[in-house]
Amino acid sequence: MRITCPYCGERALDEFTYRGDATVKRPDSLDENTAEAWVDYVYLRDNPAGPHKELWHHGAGCHAWLEVTRDTVTHEILDVAFARKGC
Amino acid sequence: MRYSIASLVANALTGNRNWKPVWREPEPKPAYDVVIVGGGGHGLATAHYLAKEHGITNVAVIDKSYLGSGNVGRNTTIVRSNYLLPENEPFYEWSMKLWEGLEQDLNYNTMVSQRGVLNVFHSDGQRDAFVRRGNAMLLHGADAQLLDREQVRTLVPFIDFDNARFPVRGGLLQPRGGTVRHDAVIWGYARSADTLGVDIIQNCAATGFRIENGRILGVETERGFIGAKTVALSVAGSSGRVAQMAGLRLPVESHALQAFVTEGIKPLLDTVITFGAGHFYCSQSDKGGLVFGGDIEGYNSYAQRGNLPAVEDVAEGGMALMPAIGRLRILRSWAGLLDMSMDGSPIMDHTPVEGLYFNGGWCYGGFKATPAAGWCFAHLIATGQPHPHATAYRFDRFGTGRVIDEKGVGAQPNLH
Numbered sequence: 001m002r003i004t005c006p007y008c009g010e011r012a013l014d015e016f017t018y019r020g021d022a023t024v025k026r027p028d029s030l031d032e033n034t035a036e037a038w039v040d041y042v043y044l045r046d047n048p049a050g051p052h053k054e055l056w057h058h059g060a061g062c063h064a065w066l067e068v069t070r071d072t073v074t075h076e077i078l079d080v081a082f083a084r085k086g087c
Numbered sequence: 088m089r090y091s092i093a094s095l096v097a098n099a100l101t102g103n104r105n106w107k108p109v110w111r112e113p114e115p116k117p118a119y120d121v122v123i124v125g126g127g128g129h130g131l132a133t134a135h136y137l138a139k140e141h142g143i144t145n146v147a148v149i150d151k152s153y154l155g156s157g158n159v160g161r162n163t164t165i166v167r168s169n170y171l172l173p174e175n176e177p178f179y180e181w182s183m184k185l186w187e188g189l190e191q192d193l194n195y196n197t198m199v200s201q202r203g204v205l206n207v208f209h210s211d212g213q214r215d216a217f218v219r220r221g222n223a224m225l226l227h228g229a230d231a232q233l234l235d236r237e238q239v240r241t242l243v244p245f246i247d248f249d250n251a252r253f254p255v256r257g258g259l260l261q262p263r264g265g266t267v268r269h270d271a272v273i274w275g276y277a278r279s280a281d282t283l284g285v286d287i288i289q290n291c292a293a294t295g296f297r298i299e300n301g302r303i304l305g306v307e308t309e310r311g312f313i314g315a316k317t318v319a320l321s322v323a324g325s326s327g328r329v330a331q332m333a334g335l336r337l338p339v340e341s342h343a344l345q346a347f348v349t350e351g352i353k354p355l356l357d358t359v360i361t362f363g364a365g366h367f368y369c370s371q372s373d374k375g376g377l378v379f380g381g382d383i384e385g386y387n388s389y390a391q392r393g394n395l396p397a398v399e400d401v402a403e404g405g406m407a408l409m410p411a412i413g414r415l416r417i418l419r420s421w422a423g424l425l426d427m428s429m430d431g432s433p434i435m436d437h438t439p440v441e442g443l444y445f446n447g448g449w450c451y452g453g454f455k456a457t458p459a460a461g462w463c464f465a466h467l468i469a470t471g472q473p474h475p476h477a478t479a480y481r482f483d484r485f486g487t488g489r490v491i492d493e494k495g496v497g498a499q500p501n502l503h
Contacts (some may be wrong), residue, residue, distance in 0.1 A: 027394055
């Protein structure tokens with residue numbers, strides 16, 4: 001598996017560190033009423049068999065956080081973008 | 088049919104032509120009391136104990152492929168009960184005790200080999216951690232021995248004791264741990280469950296669940312609808328996609344773990360050994376090949392294969408511990424799929440759907456758990472109550488904060 005970093009080009013898998021699902025949403029507040037939303041954010045995952053948006057850190061390269069779309073069944077990389085929007 | 092010396096002799100004298108298939112291949116009936124989804128080690132063990140311990144025999148086990156095609160045939164066959172936390176150790180020690188009696192229970196040679204599991208350590212701090220773990224094991228009735236460097240040398244004289252970076256300082260040994268022939272485990276449980284009346288239906292994938300008013304009514308399969316009062320999911324590795332069909336989101340990511348076997352060599356290693364400074368574990372099979380593995384791949388995967396960085400990492404761990412194996416050729420590598428749970432511990436519980444039970448989240452430790460998982464899951468299904476050894480394996484622990492995190496790394500599955 002190789003990931004094409006927008007800054008560095010195509011690089012080997014061992015330059016990157018995996019964080020996980022990029023689609024989970026951090027709740028806005030620490031209000032008690034958001035307890036379930038926090039459990040959802042911290043623990044529950046869709047875990048799809050197929051395309052999966054996920055966060056990777058290019059630690060042995062440019063240090064950018066990337067949002068990679070990858071097929072979990074074939075390991076094909078479908079898209080790579082910066083995790084921070086507007087970069 | 089029960090195996091005996093007499094049956095072996097009789098069949099040998101007739102050229103082994105008269106052995107019969109050891110389980111039936113029935114057509115699915117319209118309905119059962121219990122349908123178990125997943126004919127792996129856990130699913131078939133559950134069926135065996137449901138029938139044998141609870142007298143529930145109107146049971147079907149359905150599987151998407153043939154028996155032994157999944158994780159039960161892909162692991163490195165190690166069994167042990169060397170856990171630290173009080174939520175885990177009694178469960179795994181019960182599993183160890185069931186392994187010790189399994190061949191008599193099943194009347195089947197599963198080749199349980201209590202050759203010992205040796206975890207070597209490389210620093211004073213790691214020694215202290217292993218002393219703590221060993222004491223926790225002893226407190227729960229398991230066996231554990233702290234070995235110094237010279238005692239380790241008598242067991243495995245060929246490992247690299249004077250490695251410049253990771254010298255071997257000693258080890259924690261569980262003498263009752265060891266290996267079990269994993270294919271024989273599935274065949275033995277299948278044969279027993281079938282004999283007790285359970286229908287094992289291979290090549291019959293679940294395609295959906297029929298749920299009305301919050302209650303399970305049965306399973307849609309490739310071979311039609313099968314009605315059931317109770318449906319039990321035991322599909323670790325694929326739990327995400329199966330649970331999704333029932334509308335459940337799980338605290339689980341699916342990951343792949345590779346394993347390897349070398350060409351066969353003369354007897355070298357008569358125990359299971361693990362490296363303390365990296366992730367590498369190894370035993371020698373009866374055919375002579377070294378069977379070993381290491382870390383999981385670390386990213387979501389349903390691919391049953393891994394990538395080269397993990398291969399390199401495992402090989403480096405092996406070379407740091409046992410440089411003597413450096414010229415062996417690796418014959419095969421493969422991968423299995425793991426339910427990596429958010430705290431590294433399993434889940435065995437009711438689900439929000441009435442009559443639907445879940446067993447999964449076994450991370451990379453499902454094989455050693457097979458007998459106790461079957462025992463405790465059967466207890467949960469038959470009585471509606473968790474077995475005393477598995478009360479902590481609840482879904483709601485993630486919400487209440489009572490997580491079971493052996494490694495203390497938090498909700499990051501690829502670090503467990």
